[in-house]
Amino acid sequence: MSINIGVLAIQGDVQENIISTQKALDDLGIDGSVTNVKTADDISKLDGLIIPGGESTTIGQLSLVNSSLKVMKEKIEQGMPVFGICAGMIMLAKIADDRIMGKINQPLLNLLDIKLERNSFGRQKDSFEAEISMDSIKIPKFRGVFIRAPSISEANSDIEVLAKFNEKIVAIKKGNIIGTSFHPELTKDVSLHKYFLNLVKSFAN
Amino acid sequence: MLPLAGERKDAKGIIFEKSESSEISRGTSTLKRGFAHMLKNGVVMDVTTVEQAQIAEEAGAVSVMVLDKLPSDVRKAGGVARTASIRIIQDIMDSVTIPVMAKCRIGHVYEAKVLQESDVDMIDESEVLTPADEHHHIWKWDFTTPFVNGARSLAEALRRIEEGAAMIRTKGEPGTGNVAEAVTHIKKVNDELRAIKSIYDSGDYQDLVRMAREFKVSYEVVEETARLGRLPVVNFAAGGIATPADAAYLMSLGCDGIFVGSGIFNANDAQERARAIVLATTFWEEPEKVKEAQKMIDERQSMLGLDVNTLELRMQERGGSA
Numbered sequence A: 001m002s003i004n005i006g007v008l009a010i011q012g013d014v015q016e017n018i019i020s021t022q023k024a025l026d027d028l029g030i031d032g033s034v035t036n037v038k039t040a041d042d043i044s045k046l047d048g049l050i051i052p053g054g055e056s057t058t059i060g061q062l063s064l065v066n067s068s069l070k071v072m073k074e075k076i077e078q079g080m081p082v083f084g085i086c087a088g089m090i091m092l093a094k095i096a097d098d099r100i101m102g103k104i105n106q107p108l109l110n111l112l113d114i115k116l117e118r119n120s121f122g123r124q125k126d127s128f129e130a131e132i133s134m135d136s137i138k139i140p141k142f143r144g145v146f147i148r149a150p151s152i153s154e155a156n157s158d159i160e161v162l163a164k165f166n167e168k169i170v171a172i173k174k175g176n177i178i179g180t181s182f183h184p185e186l187t188k189d190v191s192l193h194k195y196f197l198n199l200v201k202s203f204a205n
Numbered sequence B: 001m002l003p004l005a006g007e008r009k010d011a012k013g014i015i016f017e018k019s020e021s022s023e024i025s026r027g028t029s030t031l032k033r034g035f036a037h038m039l040k041n042g043v044v045m046d047v048t049t050v051e052q053a054q055i056a057e058e059a060g061a062v063s064v065m066v067l068d069k070l071p072s073d074v075r076k077a078g079g080v081a082r083t084a085s086i087r088i089i090q091d092i093m094d095s096v097t098i099p100v101m102a103k104c105r106i107g108h109v110y111e112a113k114v115l116q117e118s119d120v121d122m123i124d125e126s127e128v129l130t131p132a133d134e135h136h137h138i139w140k141w142d143f144t145t146p147f148v149n150g151a152r153s154l155a156e157a158l159r160r161i162e163e164g165a166a167m168i169r170t171k172g173e174p175g176t177g178n179v180a181e182a183v184t185h186i187k188k189v190n191d192e193l194r195a196i197k198s199i200y201d202s203g204d205y206q207d208l209v210r211m212a213r214e215f216k217v218s219y220e221v222v223e224e225t226a227r228l229g230r231l232p233v234v235n236f237a238a239g240g241i242a243t244p245a246d247a248a249y250l251m252s253l254g255c256d257g258i259f260v261g262s263g264i265f266n267a268n269d270a271q272e273r274a275r276a277i278v279l280a281t282t283f284w285e286e287p288e289k290v291k292e293a294q295k296m297i298d299e300r301q302s303m304l305g306l307d308v309n310t311l312e313l314r315m316q317e318r319g320g321s322a
Helices: A014-028 A040-044 A056-065 A068-077 A087-092 A191-204 B029-037 B050-059 B071-077 B086-093 B109-117 B154-162 B180-202 B205-215 B219-228 B244-252 B270-282 B287-295
Strands: A003-008 A032-037 A048-051 A082-085 A093-098 A112-118 A128-134 A139-146 A151-155 A160-165 A168-174 A177-180 B015-019 B022-026 B043-047 B063-066 B100-105 B122-126 B147-151 B167-170 B234-236 B258-260
Touching (some): A003 A014, A014 A032, A014 A191, A032 A040, A040 A068, A048 A068, A048 A191, A056 A068, A056 A087, A056 B270, A082 A087, A082 A191, A087 A093, A087 A177, A112 A168, A128 A168, A128 B029, A139 A160, A139 A191, A139 B029, A177 A191, B043 B050, B043 B270, B050 B063, B050 B086, B050 B270, B063 B086, B086 B100, B100 B109, B109 B122, B147 B154, B154 B167, B154 B180, B154 B219, B167 B180, B205 B219, B244 B258, B244 B270, B244 B287, B258 B270, B270 B287
Parallel strands (some): A003 A032, A003 A048, A082 A177, A093 A112, B043 B063, B043 B258, B063 B100, B100 B122, B122 B147, B147 B167
Antiparallel strands (some): A128 A139, A160 A168, A168 A177
């Protein structure tokens, strides 16, 4: 069967994720398509969703306005695989605090029992690239592009930690959900997108 | 994957260092241009106070731009317009979670250094302020903080990218509440992109060399841009946007996002207008939603606006020939 992947196109770097996903589909030879999705209706037809990088406050507020937030939550709870990147991972969390400002009230999907710290590594000048490893999913070397990135300060024991950077959790998995602090779509390496596609395929079967 | 045309890997602004046991690099083109990509489909709002910045964030802005005066007030005040007070910039950085940008004068290397030291997330080398150097823009490769620059044509955009700009915006005509110039600029850039793309596709490299000479930029940047058929950085609309319909119109012309200057906080319905412009930018492809956004504002509360043909000061011409 053909799998239908969507990249949430409310705000952020949608196109880069479409390009990376298309390349991953081609590399794997998986029968499937990737499109941008915005409405509740679009999302309800998906087999897998990528929530891209952007501003989580903006993505949260606007997906609340057109009811896509509600449908995303329902679909993910029913088992649709989701890949949250940076702002996308923030969206998946139960609690997001800002490193400087502390508690913030912003619409979230509240799916992962994690405590997340926004802007965890500092402001843009402190944004960085570094090698990270995700040995448990057989990606031993990956170029992590961290842009005003969040990190996870506390994770419930049912959450699998895929990668840490300087003792901070920067990639996680729980069942059909994966989240990264860094931006795989800004690099040429599509191994994480491939990993996600295989996850979608296994859930679709 | 990110287009990196014109990237300088030996730039002074790139910092390699050890963080605990890891080797990291900061200030690379991927990080600078990538930051701008995260703002796509969003609205950046000009603000002068903490209160305005909070209104912007609550309305769903992706970033705020701190100025001493809104562009329309810069016009009224006259005199020399400089970068905003550092204390106000820092107070705003402490009050919102979204990125904070600030403007420096064209060519003013030290206003830019001061802004970089203040930890702003992006620097706008802006024609709204009085230029400090009539002949040069800042060599932005020397900075770790990314820059955005204005452009009226592909030639200007590529010159700024060659100097290290990580993001481009149209110049428009700031502080007028009149979108006509921004519309002209984005259409011109898009027309010129189509033209060089067709030259590239035809394989006439001599003609591309001619274009590079005309644009006053290196051949490599022209070739890579022609191959892509688009700018190798994000391109936003700016200058004169005052209503939700203005924002939606510019998105429909292929802009990646919107800067709103005087349009929001010089209107008498700033809160509703900020929200409405965000909604229209996000949902520009759905006219029904743009109508709903437009309904949230009252045209009688819009800034009066200025006819661009009778202006004494045309900010867009600043730095244009350099």
